[in-house]
Amino acid sequence: MIASCRRRAISSIAAALRRVGVDAIASEAGTNKMSFYRSFASKDELVAEYLRGEERKGWQLWDDIVADHPGDPRLRSSRCSICLVKNTCKDDSRGLRARQCCGGKSPSPIIRHAPW
Numbered sequence: 001m002i003a004s005c006r007r008r009a010i011s012s013i014a015a016a017l018r019r020v021g022v023d024a025i026a027s028e029a030g031t032n033k034m035s036f037y038r039s040f041a042s043k044d045e046l047v048a049e050y051l052r053g054e055e056r057k058g059w060q061l062w063d064d065i066v067a068d069h070p071g072d073p074r075l076r077s078s079r080c081s082i083c084l085v086k087n088t089c090k091d092d093s094r095g096l097r098a099r100q101c102c103g104g105k106s107p108s109p110i111i112r113h114a115p116w
Contacts, residue, residue: 022043065083
């Protein structure tokens with residue numbers, strides 16, 4: 001089920017990206033098509049740059065949590081887990097799309113544990 005859900009989610013985002021033209025992206029950004037292509041060779045490059053930025057923010061958040069709790073691996077682990085849940089269980093989370101794709105069921109169970 002998870003593999004099927006992933007395939008449908010990837011297919012859906014790919015179809016959505018094909019439907020959105022560079023003119024619409026440039027307009028939303030308050031620029032024009034020529035300026036877009038000066039910054040990005042393609043929509044694929046724009047998406048890749050967006051994903052790299054999201055990855056950088058995620059790692060920075062993780063690094064900040066780890067730095068705030070030196071010498072306490074249990075607390076670091078707990079804080080990182082709480083942060084992960086808070087950031088993926090919001091209504092506007094990209095993780096929610098996978099859940100919607102699977103008919104409202106979570107593609108993987110959320111495991112709850114007692115705090116240390």
